Amino acid sequence: MSPDPLKTERAGSALQTYTLTCAACATTTMLATPLYAYLDSANIVMLFLLTVLGVAVKLGRNAAVLASLLSVLCFDIFFVPPRFSLAVSDIQYVVTFFVMLVTALTTTHFTSVLRQRAQEALRREQQTQALYLLAKQLAGVLQLEQVVEISASFIRTQLVAQAVVLLPDEGRHTLSPVPFGAPLPVEMHLARVAFDSGRFVRSDEVMGMGLAAFYFPLKAPMRMRGVLAVAFPAEAEAPGDATLSLLEALSSLIAVALERLHYVEVAQATEVRMLTERLRSSILSALSHDLRTPLTAMVGLADSLFLVKPTLAPAALETAQALHEQADRLASLVGNLLDMARLNAGEVRLRREWQLLEEVVGASLKLLGGALSKHRIRVILPPDLPLLEFDAVLIERVLCNLLENAAKYAPEGSTIELRAAVRDGHVDVAVLDEGPGFPMLRKAELFNMFVRGEAVSGKPGTGLGLAICKAIIEAHGGEIDVENRPEGGARVYFRLPLGVPPSIEEELP
Known part of the structure; x- marks a missing residue:
């Protein structure tokens, strides 16, 4: 088994320290020997105490203790009669040895403590x-x-x-x-x-x-x-x-650095997402704006084919009708893209007015008459529904999108309900259907652009309806969410704040 290098290094360092201590005591003895005839014993003791002090400062506590013992031993052998022996002729020298040893050890202790504290202070500073x-x-x-x-x-x-x-x-x-x-x-x-x-x-x-x-x-x-x-x-x-x-x-320090890195990543991801959305909105706005004019012309040309004299053949009229429907659907898609681009860019200004929700509901049902013709429509509105401050055109767009989605996915002949109720300072409006419902595992993604409720669906659509609804409702200071009904089907609901409607003074007769 190979020796531990750290222990070997420590042993070598200790041996070197003790060697230097012995050398210091020997040097003091050689320097004091020629002075023996001229100096008193007390002065020679001071030389050894000075050596102990130097060893304590430079080499540490253990070396200073060894220096104290060697100093007493050297003083006894070389400077106390009879010289060159451990015998003591005068008993008073025993007291001298004792005082010398105690003084040396005390000096060693305090010097070592000061040295240790100085080293600790230096280490803390470093x-x-x-x-x-x-x-x-x-x-x-x-x-x-x-x-x-x-x-x-x-x-x-x-x-x-x-x-x-x-x-x-x-x-x-x-x-x-x-x-x-x-x-x-x-x-x-x-x-x-x-x-x-x-x-x-x-x-x-x-x-x-x-x-x-x-x-x-x-x-x-x-x-x-x-x-x-x-x-x-x-x-x-x-x-x-x-x-x-x-x-x-x-x-x-590490925790703060890790948290800073986390928020730097979040900020970068948010900035990239914002730039991506801005670029996508710009592209959609440019494309939809350039496509709207030719699509409108296509719808008009398809309608003009029905007015041609003499009347076209039935096959040609069916083609014209199909062309009209597809062009109208594409025009609706382009309109949704343009609306979404405007909403994301913040260019839509709300034209808020105090008005009844029933009027907007009636206008939406009338506008979607053909799309809702194969379903039973049930509208449940409380008679005491207060006035609300909203943009009628945009809220009509929200209701049209929700009702059209319900009609698209609910089976023919099923019931579609539109309900409203006043709760906790808000008006809750819900559209309920009897369709397959939403995939709740992807609920957080349903209101993103180009995300559809069904992963595989033969239904036409682009996944912009709920995204537009969310942008409009949040612009009004409201909330929108979806859930599946326990009895089957989906429920999409949004809430608008009640606010304080203006007071209406009665006209005097």
Whole structure:
């Protein structure tokens, strides 16, 4: 088994320290020997005390204790009669030895304490400076791997330890290490406890098993971002309070950096999405504007074929009717695209007026007379429905889209209901049908552009109806949502704020 290099290095350093201590005492003895005939014993003692003080300052406590013992021994052998022996002719020298040893040890103690505190202060200053530089580096990183690399390098350099950052998945159910450098075994249970509790967790039992024993939660201002697992070498001393405080400060910096990266990604994704929507709206607006004129001409030309004299053959009239229907459907599609582009661009100004909802409902049913002819229509409106402030044209578009969708997907002969009720300062308007309903697993996507309720459907459409409805209702300060009825079918409902209608003064007779 090969020797531990760290232990070998420490043994070599201790041997060198003790060698220097013996050399210092021997040097003092050689310098004081020629002065023996001229100096009093007390002055020679001072020379040895000065040596002990120097050793304590330069070499530390253990070397100073050895220097104290060697100084007493050298003073006894070389300067106390009879010289060159351990015998003492005068009993008073025993007191001198005792006072000299106590003074040397006391000086060693206080000097070592001061030296240790000076070293700790210097180390804290260095760590604080390194922590400040680390904070500057983390403030400029743009990738998660950079955060992990900088943090691991800091721990490896300042604390001679290994570290790994554990991040939660999207569901926040499991923690996974960020791959960087050599893998560090961790105890996932301890990491989970630190993540869930938000408190520092340590376990000295797993240290001997080669696992990380210290787990610091990465607690950011908004939420928990992960866990920092740290492992110190098995032969190293247990970290003190100063080291743990440093790691806690480091954990806070890592958490803030991770949260900043998260919101940078969110901001970038939002900006890209906004630019994409703006570009798409611009393209749709340009295309729909350029297509509207030729489509209107096509509808007019198809209508003119019915007025030709003499009357065209039945086959030609059927072709003209089909051309009219397709051109009219394409014109409606282009109109929806243009409306959606305007709504997304914020170019639509609401013409709000206080009016009755019944009038808009009646206009919508009349406009969709042909599309609703194969269904039973039931309208349930309370007689005391108050006036509402809304744009009649846009709300009519919402009702037309909802009723047309219900008629498109509900089976022929089924009932389509339109209901309204006053609840909690709002008016709820709902359209109910007896169709297949909505795929609720994709509920969050139903109001996006070009998303349809059925993944595979032979029904014509582009998936713009609900998106237009949502944009119009939200522009009025309302909400819109969908749900499936327990008895079968779908329910699409929106709510509009009641507001305070103007007072109407009665006319005097």
